[in-house]
Amino acid sequence: MExxxxxxxxxxxxxxxxxxxSKEITESVFQRIDKREKVINAYISVxxxxxxxxxxxxxxxxxxxxxxxxxxGIPIALKDNVCTRDLTTTCGSNILKNYLPPYDATAVKxxxxxxxxxxxxxxxDEFGMGSSTENSIVGPTRNPVNTEYVAGGSSGGSAAAVAxxxxxxxxxxxxxxxVRQPAAFCGIVGIKPTYGRVSRYGLISYASSLDQIGVLGRxxxxxxxxxxTICGPDxxxxxxxxxxxxxxxxxxxxxxxxxxxxxxxEYFNTGLDKKIKxxxxxxxxxxxxxxADIIDISLPHADYAISAYxxxxxxxASSNLARxxxxxxxxxxxxxxxDIKEMYENTRYLGFSTEVKRRIMxxxxxxxxxxxxxxxxKAQKIRTLIKQDFEQAFKKVDIIISPVTPTLPFKLGEKAxxxxxxxxxxxxxxxxxxxxxxxMSVPCGTIDGLPAGFQIIGKPFDEKTVLQTGHLYQQLxxx
Amino acid sequence: MKEKISKKQIEYxxxxxxxxxxxxxxxxxxxxxxxxxxYVSTLHELDTESIEPLSGLKTxxxxxxxxxxxxxxxxxxxxxxxxxxxxxxxxxPKIKED
Numbered sequence: 247m248e249x250x251x252x253x254x255x256x257x258x259x260x261x262x263x264x265x266x267x268s269k270e271i272t273e274s275v276f277q278r279i280d281k282r283e284k285v286i287n288a289y290i291s292v293x294x295x296x297x298x299x300x301x302x303x304x305x306x307x308x309x310x311x312x313x314x315x316x317x318x319g320i321p322i323a324l325k326d327n328v329c330t331r332d333l334t335t336t337c338g339s340n341i342l343k344n345y346l347p348p349y350d351a352t353a354v355k356x357x358x359x360x361x362x363x364x365x366x367x368x369x370x371d372e373f374g375m376g377s378s379t380e381n382s383i384v385g386p387t388r389n390p391v392n393t394e395y396v397a398g399g400s401s402g403g404s405a406a407a408v409a410x411x412x413x414x415x416x417x418x419x420x421x422x423x424x425v426r427q428p429a430a431f432c433g434i435v436g437i438k439p440t441y442g443r444v445s446r447y448g449l450i451s452y453a454s455s456l457d458q459i460g461v462l463g464r465x466x467x468x469x470x471x472x473x474x475t476i477c478g479p480d481x482x483x484x485x486x487x488x489x490x491x492x493x494x495x496x497x498x499x500x501x502x503x504x505x506x507x508x509x510x511x512e513y514f515n516t517g518l519d520k521k522i523k524x525x526x527x528x529x530x531x532x533x534x535x536x537x538a539d540i541i542d543i544s545l546p547h548a549d550y551a552i553s554a555y556x557x558x559x560x561x562x563a564s565s566n567l568a569r570x571x572x573x574x575x576x577x578x579x580x581x582x583x584x585d586i587k588e589m590y591e592n593t594r595y596l597g598f599s600t601e602v603k604r605r606i607m608x609x610x611x612x613x614x615x616x617x618x619x620x621x622x623x624k625a626q627k628i629r630t631l632i633k634q635d636f637e638q639a640f641k642k643v644d645i646i647i648s649p650v651t652p653t654l655p656f657k658l659g660e661k662a663x664x665x666x667x668x669x670x671x672x673x674x675x676x677x678x679x680x681x682x683x684x685x686m687s688v689p690c691g692t693i694d695g696l697p698a699g700f701q702i703i704g705k706p707f708d709e710k711t712v713l714q715t716g717h718l719y720q721q722l723x724x725x
Numbered sequence: 726m727k728e729k730i731s732k733k734q735i736e737y738x739x740x741x742x743x744x745x746x747x748x749x750x751x752x753x754x755x756x757x758x759x760x761x762x763x764y765v766s767t768l769h770e771l772d773t774e775s776i777e778p779l780s781g782l783k784t785x786x787x788x789x790x791x792x793x794x795x796x797x798x799x800x801x802x803x804x805x806x807x808x809x810x811x812x813x814x815x816x817x818p819k820i821k822e823d
Contacts, residue, residue: 332802348802442785455781479788487785553765564742571743573815578808585821591745600753603744607735607754608761610742624768626778631771633779665757666764682782706784 268319341597351448368403423675430699564609
């Protein structure tokens with residue numbers, strides 16, 4: 247086991263006691279990148295020199311006997327749809343291949359202010375549109391557990407980097423499951439916080455009413471430390487929540503005696519891999535043995551979530567992606583146009599992949615005259631029902647436990663030919679984005695050598711209970 | 726509700742989106758959008774007559790700030806991303822009336 251394989255919590259203790267330096271951790275991460283990146287392909291770009299400079303500065307803070315921040319000196323990978331000043335931010339797209347942001351996203355800025363070491367920008371499905379990280383300008387990311395399999399998506403690069411030791415922590419983004427699903431596929435922890443918990447300033451938009459920045463790490467404790475570091479209100483993002491209480495760590499070790507855990511019937515009955523179900527129920531039993539009450543609940547509109555989600559997400563995407571027009575930034579098609587309109591059309595033809603075009607087309611269709619009411623407005627009404635389902639459930643229970651994915655990881659190329667089949671991977675995750683709820687994917691063993699995970703869902707802004715439950719489970723199972 | 730999407734409709738939608746799509750894509754998009762719309766048509770099973778649409782989550786108080794003027798010296802860093810520019814301006818091809 248090298249330094250890059252340890253938990254952030256353990257590395258923090260070693261750093262604080264002067265046993266190791268941030269430089270050594272950072273070098274260990276880059277050694278691992280040199281060794282495995284050719285196969286894993288977790289990164290779109292890495293910034294070695296900048297990272298080593300940051301490590302030097304972090305080490306200085308320790309030697310000065312200042313009180314450095316919690317995660318001072320710990321490496322972090324950044325998904326390539328969060329802006330990094332003067333460092334290319336591509337969104338996995340040809341249309342932003344050379345884009346150099348003029349500023350850092352707030353989440354990135356906070357990580358740097360706390361002394362974290364930026365390792366590089368991680369691979370993703372173009373604009374977050376995918377569930378396998380196969381749809382990117384730099385090709386697919388492979389699952390470090392078994393490289394014949396996908397890492398999940400769209401934050402597959404972030405998940406694979408954490409799982410392979412190519413970073414210690416990572417930022418991801420989650421519009422319909424894009425942090426939680428790759429975390430489950432790669433056997434690590436991933437959190438999508440409540441909508442509004444983390445500033446989205448500097449996050450390149452996919453579907454603004456659903457997008458949220460999240461965190462990935464090896465343990466619940468590691469993710470808690472990172473979440474605490476990057477969350478909070480931001481004057482540059484008016485949709486960030488005006489909530490100052492962001493201390494999740496001090497209550498992390500609280501017990502769960504009397505905690506009411508809901509199991510939604512609809513999530514365990516149809517389409518779920520039997521072995522995944524067994525593993526999740528074992529985890530639930532363990533929590534029950536340690537003081538939790540298990541209660542059956544119902545989310546009656548669960549079956550409609552995927553349909554409503556894809557209509558809303560694509561509609562918002564078709565509007566958000568209208569900005570890529572070859573005028574102010576990004577690609578411009580060369581010398582094959584007579585006027586500005588042709589330039590727009592040719593630029594977007596060359597710049598977007600088929601999947602992105604497909605979603606822009608679907609989104610435009612459902613917003614167009616004659617279809618708006620039947621599809622877009624209908625989907626928004628279903629969204630109300632889905633949110634109400636959770637509100638009803640949370641009158642009876644404190645948290646909900648569910649699957650993250652209906653199946654184990656699939657092989658590269660396996661679902662490439664059928665877009666609808668890929669969309670169905672998000673069955674258990676999209677509802678949280680529709681209702682704005684926090685959710686965390688926690689590993690629960692392996693099946694046929696592949697990782698399985700379960701999802702803990704909380705009330706809005708009750709990350710604390712979600713984290714406590716996940717942390718206790720990991721303590722009990724020795725993760 | 727059975728959905729049919731003609732090639733003509735696909736071309737019309739492509740025009741609305743400002744996308745050029747080739748013949749092969751017209752064919753595949755018309756099939757794929759049709760199958761996706763068929764899948765989502767289960768939504769029509771639900772009577773939502775009296776349900777309010779949800780367009781944004783109102784779970785929290787937004788972090789508003791005062792609207793005070795400030796200055797940012799970043800014209801250069803913004804313009805360096807321009808595919809074509811002249812002095813302090815973005816440069817575009819000619820604009821024709823339809």
